[in-house]
Amino acid sequence: MSPPASIDTLGVLRRLWPEVWRYRWRVGVALALLVAGKLAAIGVPIVLKHLVDALDITPRPLLIPLALLLAYGAFRLGMALFQELRQVVFARVLARTSRNITLRAFEHLHRLSLRFHLDRRTGGVARDIERGMTATSDLLDWTIYTILPTLLEVSLVCGILISRFDWGFAAITLATLVAYIGFTFSITEWRMRYYRAAKTADTEANECAVDSLLNYETVKYFGNEAHEQARYDAALVRYEEATVKSMKTLAVLNVGQATIVALGLTLLLWRSAQGVIAGNMTIGDFVLVNAFLLQLAAPLNYLGMVYREVKQGLINIERLFELLAEGREVDDAPAAVPLAMREGEIRFEHVEFGYQSERTILHDIDLCIPAGHTVAVVGTTGAGKSTLARLLFRFYDVSGGRITIDGQDIREVTQASLRAAIGIVPQDTVLFNDTIYYNIAYGRPTASRDEVIAAARAAHIHDFIESLPHGYDSNVGERGLKLSGGEKQRVAIARTLLKQPSILIFDEATSALDTRTEKTIQHELAEIARGRSTLVIAHRLSTIVHADQIIVIEHGRIVERGSHQQLLTDGGRYAQLWQLQQRGGRDAAVAADETVQA
Template identity: 65%
Template structure:
């Protein structure tokens, strides 16, 4: 056996091992369903046997009327029981299929949320959702195939083969087994060969889906650069690859079907020929001929299913492999076992000689050391790329430090549970992304159990209540995909409101007023100062005017703290901070450019 086949078999076994514990939880349903399965197949096999008995009885004259009548009643009862038992089996297995699919998909979804920010920055949302969607449907399909098709087919083939071999000469056994072996060998070989085309089709499908989602999420950017045609061409390129892979997959599927039909037809013809010869020679009755023909028809259907089953199972396993690859993605930031709760005694935040890099090559933070006293506000300023937002990510434990220590009230963040840590920290990010839901939902997301009065109160505090009330649908207004129906300032105020609703011990404002106009910013700054009162607060800012009231200001440059002190002290030091302050003051004082006197109001030269 080839290395590829061995790897494929190992992957298949691994997948079934993962599914087994969830399925085994419903073992009594499974065992009851298997009992109904056996009953269904016994009834199915009994129908041709009764039919043979009925024909042989009618072939012998004279025949009492009661005998065929009883046989006909038994025939009808077996036909009915076949359908009833099959439907009962479906009822018993329904919960097993649905619950297993739900639990495993939920496990993958939860695992994706447990992965570090590093993974999510590199991911393609459209591709992941497509893999998750296909994997979810594939779980039900795999179990349905195994329990409804594979086991019944194997059982039926074994029973029919045993009866043919037991009642007739060895030629029936040789033809039957030869047909089965040829059919299975051809199906396995062809399916393995064409699986490469199916995988290529899946990959092309995932790529096309990822491109379409990425393009639609960036709808405004596409419009800004008038690149609709370019996006359509890029998407069409993915669709062309999908088309080619799909055509090859369908063509090879047809070749597989032709080969399977040829093998089954040859086997059936040989068996009917042997049965006809036996009747002519007097070794078999007319009922035997009908029995063999009926059995062969019953055997042909499962054989056709067997090819489809193997083909669909391999394709399903391919889909599940992609989903389990997500489940196998290592969790970078892990809790200790057991994970103690973070205990807030005052909210002191301490960074001790912290070093950090995202990729292990370019150092982002270098020997960063500072303390935020309980209830105090510390601001971090510096140019773009200095490492300001990285401090917030480390405090929220999106990443673990490479060296040094980050602690809250003396507790190393790596030694407490992430849930308890993040419960105590509220973040207003620079880039606010909202859920495609109502304004009320997005504010209440800070604490879903909050009352409506509390939601309205924080909306007032964030100066967004009056805006919401001015809308026709008020708090029920939908904000659109990623909040695109709102302006940048409106989104920022919603983010501030939901963080206020969370009411954490520690606050992080990461450029929290960057998208606000000057008038709104002044009001929001007042509310932020009120919100920060009594909370340990880390403010990350580019605009220095927003941090002049901070208890301490750190100036970060290329990952190092180059200055620290109050606004007044740093200005007096005439260092890096004073230079940045002077530059920003000049920019604020620069008058807006006037229209050129030689240009018309419409902008014509």
């Protein structure tokens, strides 16, 4: 992922400000507490100066300025109290802003096209969101309540030094500050390349680990644990090298900053010592200058660290903003309206489509699924059958022609209403790492428990679920790996039944079921499809013999259409496929009989 041309702190803050402004009263109170804390911090050295001057006489207990002692303690307490109160007041702003930005990114990812998600690694995207969430709150806290207060404190100190003494003290302080900031900025910019490389390598390592663990079974099938470890270690080596370089350059930065601060402190103390010797300054003045310098030294060091963190945070948050800026390949039209479902007639009108512009998958597809009818699409692997389902769901937009439902072009209706009207049982069923109940209820989260159980009964999986130790509360594991292929497919069928869609798509819906269960489910699916417009994508021709119409696709083109009996009579491509599958079924049966006899 290439970084944006330029992302600066002010630009990021401008994008975050609308979120922060929602809590303007909290921001205002926090700023007031911040100013109060800084004034208390400035008051401490001033009170200390007067206290020292008052004590620079023959000690007499009755003359000890108790008021100054109490004021000193009050200012010290005020510094800590106002700081903590500010954090308490502003904590909600930081947490809520970070939450809103992250939620927006999560929502945006769900709005992006399927193509985007197929091109990205889940682990990398998840890590970018995680880092961006942390960086959002940190960036606000550092800039608004660390950098600005430090500059305020420096300004107040310089003003006091000029008003009480002469411009020389302020000049040394400002020169030290300018040299410190200039050095910090230049060195930090130089070392950012190493930090960026470290984060990129960290993301790559995370992508590699997640990818490998998600494909745990495949790794085991081929015994490639050593290969996966080597691949992961290669990413970790890149991360290690980038991290070491980042730490080395950090040492250079820290030593340089310490040198500049030490020189500034030495010059100011020398100047104040001269003033005391010359009689122009009191011991209290010397203590005041020393206290101011020590008080500024800590923020200066902290300011350097904060600048580094801000720059590093910008690198993290820029990835989150890149995700937010990712264009939607498929978006609702400005005048999109909800789909008005009437009868449910579906038409593919001279549809052309290709996943890449240079390679067309579907050529002049023209078919109609009348309301309440079942149309099956068959063909060899790669013919473009499943692409029809993706286009109907509008995961992609057609490059030619159009798709309509009850005469409405699906590009002119809202995607939410379109997908709410369609239910699908996919060939590759992936479940959430949650309970069986959750995965079935996902079809309609507002459904009652009785409705969920009824859907499970209709999918002939209720008895199996009840046989489990935890019943419907049994966890299915990552991507449903604790269930067999047939069990997962029946959960998917139950989930779709619960959705109660007006249009159904069965994409090899029974491919993972045994013959007996398949026949039972097929009968149930036929009952479910009654009165609904249904698109069946099938490889096993025996599952679609009762379809109202069968479409045969070869190389993205419709080569035949008709009923099962008509196509067999025509003796074309469908008849050839039927014969091949029938012969394959007989051979399998013979082989099974021979195995039993043996």
